[in-house]
Structures are given as C-alpha cells and as structure tokens.
Amino acid sequence: MILEGKVWKYGDNVDTDVIIPARHLTTADPKELAVHCMEDIDETFAANVQAGDIMVAERNFGCGSSREHAPLAIKGSGITCVVADSFARIFYRNAINIGLPLLELGPDAKKIKAGDRLKVDLAKGTVEDITSGETFQAQPLPGFIQEIAQSGGLISYVKGVQK
Amino acid sequence: MGMTMTEKILANHAGLDSVQAGQLIKAKVDIVLGNDITSPPAIAEFTKIGKPVFDKDKIVLVPDHFTPNKDIKSAQMAKTVREFAREHQITNYFEVGRMGIEHVLLPEEGLVVPGEVIIGADSHTCTYGAVGAFATGVGSTDMGAAMATGDTWFKVPSAIQVNLTGSLPKWVCGKDVILTLIGMIGVDGARYQSLEFIGPGVAALSMTDRLTISNMAIECGAKNGIFPVDGATIAYLNGRAKKPYTVVTADKDAVYERTVEINLSELTPVVALPHLPENVRPVHGLAEIPIDQVVIGSCTNGRIEDLKQAAVIMAGKSVHPNVRTIIIPGSQAVYLTALEKGYIATFIKAGAIVSTPTCGPCLGGHMGILAAGEKAVATTNRNFKGRMGHVDSEVYLAGPAVAAASAIAGRIAGPEGV
Numbered sequence A: 001m002i003l004e005g006k007v008w009k010y011g012d013n014v015d016t017d018v019i020i021p022a023r024h025l026t027t028a029d030p031k032e033l034a035v036h037c038m039e040d041i042d043e044t045f046a047a048n049v050q051a052g053d054i055m056v057a058e059r060n061f062g063c064g065s066s067r068e069h070a071p072l073a074i075k076g077s078g079i080t081c082v083v084a085d086s087f088a089r090i091f092y093r094n095a096i097n098i099g100l101p102l103l104e105l106g107p108d109a110k111k112i113k114a115g116d117r118l119k120v121d122l123a124k125g126t127v128e129d130i131t132s133g134e135t136f137q138a139q140p141l142p143g144f145i146q147e148i149a150q151s152g153g154l155i156s157y158v159k160g161v162q163k
Numbered sequence B: 001m002g003m004t005m006t007e008k009i010l011a012n013h014a015g016l017d018s019v020q021a022g023q024l025i026k027a028k029v030d031i032v033l034g035n036d037i038t039s040p041p042a043i044a045e046f047t048k049i050g051k052p053v054f055d056k057d058k059i060v061l062v063p064d065h066f067t068p069n070k071d072i073k074s075a076q077m078a079k080t081v082r083e084f085a086r087e088h089q090i091t092n093y094f095e096v097g098r099m100g101i102e103h104v105l106l107p108e109e110g111l112v113v114p115g116e117v118i119i120g121a122d123s124h125t126c127t128y129g130a131v132g133a134f135a136t137g138v139g140s141t142d143m144g145a146a147m148a149t150g151d152t153w154f155k156v157p158s159a160i161q162v163n164l165t166g167s168l169p170k171w172v173c174g175k176d177v178i179l180t181l182i183g184m185i186g187v188d189g190a191r192y193q194s195l196e197f198i199g200p201g202v203a204a205l206s207m208t209d210r211l212t213i214s215n216m217a218i219e220c221g222a223k224n225g226i227f228p229v230d231g232a233t234i235a236y237l238n239g240r241a242k243k244p245y246t247v248v249t250a251d252k253d254a255v256y257e258r259t260v261e262i263n264l265s266e267l268t269p270v271v272a273l274p275h276l277p278e279n280v281r282p283v284h285g286l287a288e289i290p291i292d293q294v295v296i297g298s299c300t301n302g303r304i305e306d307l308k309q310a311a312v313i314m315a316g317k318s319v320h321p322n323v324r325t326i327i328i329p330g331s332q333a334v335y336l337t338a339l340e341k342g343y344i345a346t347f348i349k350a351g352a353i354v355s356t357p358t359c360g361p362c363l364g365g366h367m368g369i370l371a372a373g374e375k376a377v378a379t380t381n382r383n384f385k386g387r388m389g390h391v392d393s394e395v396y397l398a399g400p401a402v403a404a405a406s407a408i409a410g411r412i413a414g415p416e417g418v
Helices: A030-034 A069-076 A089-098 A106-111 A143-151 A154-162 B005-014 B039-049 B072-087 B102-108 B123-131 B140-149 B174-185 B207-220 B231-237 B304-314 B332-340 B343-350 B400-409
Strands: A002-009 A054-057 A081-084 A102-104 A117-121 A126-129 A134-137 B024-028 B031-035 B059-062 B117-120 B134-137 B151-155 B159-165 B194-198 B224-226 B258-263 B270-272 B280-282 B293-296 B324-327 B375-378 B394-397
Touching (some): A030 A069, A081 A117, A089 A102, A089 A143, A143 A154, B005 B194, B031 B102, B102 B207, B123 B134, B123 B207, B140 B151, B174 B258, B174 B280, B207 B224, B207 B304, B304 B332, B304 B400, B332 B343, B375 B400
Parallel strands (some): B031 B059, B117 B134, B159 B258, B293 B324, B293 B375
Antiparallel strands (some): B024 B151, B270 B394
C-alpha cells in the first residue's frame, strides 16, 4: 500500500498521556478521542489534521501507558501511518493490533520536517520525502506482524487462525 | 547457549526447549488482567471473536482507575466490566469495597506466582516480575484476544542485567533504586528489553522494594523487570499463593546484552523532575521548590511499608499550610492494616486526607487534579506533561519518605530535613 500525505512532526518521547490525556478516556470511540488527540503538546493538530496526513516523530514514540486509545485517537484523526525513529513496545503492538501502520525509520526520522509531503510504501518500507527529495529505508515489519497487519488487525487474524 | 529467567519462562510457555532473543513465539498465559479503562474495549474485541473465555479462573478484572465511579461515563465503563464478569462467571472480579489498585492487589491476593506468564492491559503489569514471573503490559485488543485464546505472541526480549550490591541506607527505598536506574539509562534505555535484577543486593531488598522496582521497569521502556526467587519471595508467598508454582533460575551462561551496576549503599533519596522520569536528581542538591500537593499511594508506592515510612515522618507534625496531602492505601487490606497500626490517625491528625484505593490522581483521573501552575510531589510513576491535571502543572516523582517530608516542609525536602 502506498500512502501520501502532509507531515505532522513531533520530537522524542511523545508519551501516550499527551497523545490522548486520561481525562478523555471515558470513551474508546476513535472519532471522539480524535477531537483531543495531541492537544497537550499541539493545540493546532486536531482542528487542522486532514485525512491522509502522516505523523512523524523521533525516539520512543508512544511511551508510557498501555492505553490503546492512543493509536485509536491517531487513527480516528485521519492519520494513515506513523513513522518514527523508534517506538515504545506497547504502542507498537497496539497500533499493529488496531490496524494503524507504523514504520521504524531510525535516526533518518530527524531529517523529515513538519509540513513536508511524504510518500510511504508500506510493503517496501520506503519513505520518500517529496519536499526534500530524499528517500529513506525503514526496517521491514517481521513476517508474522505483516500477517496481522494484512488481516486488518489482531482480531481478524485470531478469527482466521481459530476457524 | 544458556537462557535468562525471562527466556526460560517464555520457552516453558511456548512449549519449546529453548528460545533466543529476537525470536517470535506464541506463549500460553497464566493470567490476563484488565481494569475499568482498558477492559471495555477488550470486551468489545473479545465479543467479535465469538468464543467463550478460555478459563474463567485466569482472567482478573479490577475496576480501579476511575473508581469509585467519578462520573456517568466511567460508571458505564465499570458497569460493562461488572456485567461481563457476571456473564462469564469470572472468579477474580474485584468490586469496590473488596478491591485495590490492581498491582497492589494481585500480589497481595497470591494471584501472581513465580514462573508464570502474565499479561495485563495496563503498562504497570510488569510489577509482578518482583515475584519471579514474566509479566508485561499489553493493549485492550491483546487482552480481548487472549481472553478467548489463552495465548499471545511475544518477541523474546534481549536482556539487561542489573547487578545490585550493598544494601539501602536509612530513608532510601525501592523508588530511589528504580529512579536512579532510569536516570542512568534513560526512558528508552531498556526499550524492548528485559531487566534482570541479580546480585547480592537483591537479598537486602524487601518485597515491597522489589515490587516498586519492577513496577517502574516500563518507565525505561522495558518489556519486563524480573527478580530471582529467594527466601524473601518464598516467605511472601507462603500462605498467600493461590496455586502451586515453579521456580525458574537463569542459566550461568545466559546471555545479557549489557550489565548495569548499582551499589545500593551509595544511593540517596532522589526526585524525578518534570516532565520525564529520567530527570533524576538527589533531593539534597535541589534549589527550593515550593509545592501545592503531595500524593502518597499508587501501584508504585501504595503498600503498607510505604505508608509506614510516611507515617513515621508525619507523626506529631503538621502538613504545611500551603499543601494538600492525599494518602491512598493501595488496597482494602493495606487500608485496614494502616488503620490498626495507627497510621491513618497519624495522617489525619497531621492534616492529610485518606482516600479509598484508586489510581485516581496518578493519571489525572480524579481525587487530586492539579490546576495551572501547581506543583505536586507524588509517589506515583509518571511525571509527563499534564499527567496529573492541567498541562501547565508539574509532577515531581519521589519515594514515600521524601513525599511525606515535603508535605511537612511545603517544599521538596529530604526525610532528614524535617
């Protein structure tokens, strides 16, 4: 799958408390959560994000709480893919499980700037920064994880396996 | 090639003779845990699978985050969990009045034992590494799937050995050990890895200290943080463990990616400054930081020994006029013991309040939310931006002795200073 969109750029250690603060965890509806997504570090995000945009961050994205509401909020906001230098492990699992694609890019993530246009090839793991003209190679997803992703998330995968 | 404790436990549960770091495995789980925030989405995902629960005795449901219900929406969430527990006859559902903060409650109830694989839809599930189990946090979908299948997938983590020597000086506690470690390696210093605590210093740590240390393994990104099973573990489990267990020990030739050395005798009380748990400083070197609130409790420091430390410091003293002090026993049993030992009277006479067990303020849920510009010293586990309330408030993480001393002093203070 090839995704193309505008970049929302964040730094190191973006935790799940700022992705979606606990005060909003009285719902698990992605659309309701999306209204408050990132509000504690970026008041402009929720109002301005467009369907198809891509989130890019640096080290340890999604650290902290195991709340699945964090990837749900990002997905609900219309973001199609998160690219980061590295991801915290529970966020990584959760995003795969709910069908939010991720790419772990390493330090090259630093070179991508807010507002750049990005073209992401999930199958090849390539990230092309159309604005700067640079192309980066991400770590490919392990085969088993790709199977979960291709099933559309863990529940579809489990249902398939259990049949 | 030898295996670490984590690798051995995972191999046992995957039906394999051995596993290696990086290997993807499917492992059986002994406990699947959820709370009032994470269980409702897990129940929704579980329902989509259309199977019965894999084992009604191995699912543990503890409504502890927004309970006693803070508003109508959280009441609905708790109701969803309660009705699911009734419908599926879940043995270990803990209602308000019989509950505790999940990671205080499960060890106390003997529901987590050595050698087990435990997953919980709560990041601090790693607490149970203190009793020699492999325990890790997952999300709601993982929880929902495991409630149906009784297994889950893992990438076998590589390991960091934390070699503990010496013994803790007075007023230095498990919280200071784990904050010091996080300060040394950073909030992603153990990302995707296991922390394997070993060395002669382990024997000198109480089970309370070990539970606090394992609890915050996630704050340096670790998948789990595990202690060897020794005499203190066995003594803790005697009369408590609800099931037989297997003691697993690391092989002598187990492979660790690196070793971190910590001499417990050299540690001092520390504080993690906003807004990351890695911003660790010794208390005695800090400039004067006036505070507005103190919270003593949480899954990190809500056990009876934690309350004892606070009570010893607060006995016969008064909370500073500018400070609100909120004490939260981690379970009904902790609450009752604190009452019997006179700690509750000490807190109330000092001008603190005592709350029923809840995660409440730790995650900015209820029972002590901060306004703009306010500062709190908390024995909780995260000081992220906005964690305890307003985005412009600040949380300083510390152990119960520093928190109690700060409540009296009205500023961040060491226990020797009051």
